[in-house]
Amino acid sequence: MPIVQLQHVRKVYDSKVAVEDLSFSIEPGTMFGLLGPNGSGKTSSIRMMIGITAPDSGSVSLFDQPFTRKLLSRVGYLPEERGLYKKMNVLDQLMFLGQLHYVSASLAEKRARDWCEKLQITEAIPKKTEDLSKGMQQKIQFIAALLHDPELIIMDEPFSGLDPVNATLLMDTLVDLRRQGKAVLFSTHRMDQVEKLCDNIALLHHGQLILSGSMREIKSSYPRNRIRIHFEGGDGFLQSPKIESLKRYPGYAEIKLRPSVTLADDAQSLLAEAVQVASITHFEVTEPTLEQIFIEKVLENSPGKPLDFTLQLEAPEESYLDA
């Protein structure tokens, strides 16, 4: 039974097409990544799933039923634009939001305290929301989305703006929830997070689905033609005719091999060449990363357009997550 199912959903704002013919479904106990650069239609899609806007055509079903607002009491939602009542006390705020989701006041209070403990922000409980740091506010909002023990958790950019420790904490929490059988959907423009966490993905670009399916299948459908090599010394081996393209970074290079039936052998012989001129500390043969796949896909879909989104993909303030 799919928890969420979108069928041929289309949404147009004035003249701008936000989402075009979008279809996908999410199964319980899986984590789903909705990917795409800014303005690709992620938030618009999410808003249609929780009834803030309605699709112009196509259908949205939740829990195997056509969308009704009643079903929303089983959905937890973290919006991209974080918003809490600034002047309100944290516990009151959490209890209020929990009660709106039909949790009794006493149970909401108990769960709020438990979650605060789990996310290590017990000291925030008696404080006013406006006195908290941005990261703490984000955790409060994260908790608010989970207080009613939803079966479907939808989070729009849940990790943006968090330091690595807290981002990992929230990621682990989501992984736990998936293990408990919840369906988790989150959107991001950070491909590495998705690669780590998601079972299934949908890649959006200009409102169109350009890639979707299970993470493992997508990856295995690509040949292992990527090499990451860390080396010291001469770099003459990078001139090899087996290499189609490459990126040089200080201390290492990322290589894409020419398509060939003997890819694995090509990689080995490249390593042999490299060993002769340099000392190798790391040599890895992989499928392309999701980011590389994405860039290729986008190029296929919009030839001639500049790759403006790659800048966003490598947003510097979040690059610590690469580590």
Place this chain on the structure above:
Amino acid sequence: MPRFRLASLRNVLLIARREYRERVRTRGFLITTIMIPLIMGGFVCGSILLGSKTPTDTQIAVVSSDTQLALDLQAELERRQRQQDDIAAQAAGSPATSSPQKRRPRILVNAMDPGPGTRAQLNSDLDSGDLDGYLWITPSTAPAGRPTFIYTSRSSGPSFIKNILADALSQVLIREHLAHRGVVAAEVDTMLQPVTIVAGQGVSHQDHESAEISVSVLFFVMYMVIMLYGMNVARSIIEEKTSRIFEVLLATIRPEAMMAGKIIGVGSVGLTQVGIWLVAVLLLAASAVGIHLGGDTVHIALTRPQVIFFLIYFILGYAFYSSIAAALGAMTNSEQELQQLNMFLVLPLLFCFVMLGTLLTTPDSTLARVLALVPPFTPLLMYLRVCLGHPAPWEVILSIVLTSASIYGIIWVTSRIYRIGVLMYGKRPSLPEILRWLKYS
């Protein structure tokens, strides 16, 4: 789906309760609740203090070659003052002598004969302030003609003295005239006894004066509360838009429930505050200060139906204008934009105010009957008709139904504007855009 409706109602109450608790807890609420009555009380006390100082005795001189006329005038003025004292004493429920705490200002009359230096003497007294004015009576040259009266006063002297004098003089002249015709003095007294009309224990709508007052009170209370709290509803919606909390809320509850909750929540804050003030006013009125305020001129007698309809129409009016304010809040993104639109709140109220004069005199005219059924005017004008006119029961019921329905309609439209409006950023929507939004959600 009655269960779902119930759930909606529960959400409305949750939103309202949050709004209420958060607002009542703020320092701002405490300050306005305490400060506004203090300031108003200050004004009232100040004006009482000022008022109690100004009415001092007025010293005037009556100059007449006809000494009898001057003495008669003096006697007449004194008699009148005694009468007034008696009335005041009766109103206060105690004999005149036992309540000397506040002496009414008196006119002290000094009768004198015209002499060669009299006018100069009086003028210098006037300048020095020993005298407030003098009445110079010149006997008529014609045998049956009236004397001429010239009253000279200091410029700052109270002007009503002249009226009192003219009144008293005409009485004196009538007496004199009757006496000339041989009417006995005692008979003259009975003839000239002032008539007093005692207010009977009438039915509510016959008590025109108190109804007029209660309508005016409703008008001003409503105007003030709408301006203070209606705008708070709008502001709270704008605040929610800027804090972006609405997105979480809209993911669980219907925008209608949210709007209704806000109006009820912010509304109850207003009602609480007004309630506190009313209690304060009642306490103030019960204290000694209040007695002087009310005095013997105004007597407000409200009947039970008047009070009940006051509450009904006040709540309806408040809900109606708050939901319009909510619509304004949903359409705007900042307080400044809101200011530009608040005429939509003020204009209907002002229109009612303009119509008030006409309807007070003809509360059952066709114009009044039609206007009282138009929802923005119903709360004030139908209440006025209930108090002063004779509306048919179906008119009263229809007015309540129409207003309630339009409140629901406004909230419905507002919630749609809100739902779409909050998801758009920046610019204020134009009218065609708003219409499109209504279709679109």
